[in-house]
Amino acid sequence: MRDHADTRYFTIAQVSDQLHLSRSKVYDLMAREGLPVVRFGRAVRVSVVALQQWIDQREQQTRAEGDRGPQRWLGSDQHHHKRLRAAGSRISPAPRGQAQAQLQKGTD
Numbered sequence: 001m002r003d004h005a006d007t008r009y010f011t012i013a014q015v016s017d018q019l020h021l022s023r024s025k026v027y028d029l030m031a032r033e034g035l036p037v038v039r040f041g042r043a044v045r046v047s048v049v050a051l052q053q054w055i056d057q058r059e060q061q062t063r064a065e066g067d068r069g070p071q072r073w074l075g076s077d078q079h080h081h082k083r084l085r086a087a088g089s090r091i092s093p094a095p096r097g098q099a100q101a102q103l104q105k106g107t108d
Contacts, residue, residue: 010045010046011044
């Protein structure tokens with residue numbers, strides 16, 4: 001059995017501060033991403049050790065994914081532009097300055 005005398009626990013607010021995230025995002029990570037928590041009645045705490053292990057695991061997963069991450073965003077962005085074109089928008093996928101010029105052309 002583990003010795004819990006040296007185990008430290010964070011409150012949700014402390015986890016939020018440590019990770020520079022909102023409290024609602026921390027609750028979302030608990031519900032959807034498997035952020036490990038310990039419940040003491042109604043009180044919810046996060047072990048400092050478990051939090052660090054969880055972060056390390058996520059970092060390893062991110063490194064293992066390599067360049068696949070940005071492609072998902074591009075796919076989503078392309079889908080968004082397709083929906084804009086279908087809705088009759090004059091904006092096409094273009095660099096930021098060109099898109100602004102197209103908007104101005106459409107209003108002239």
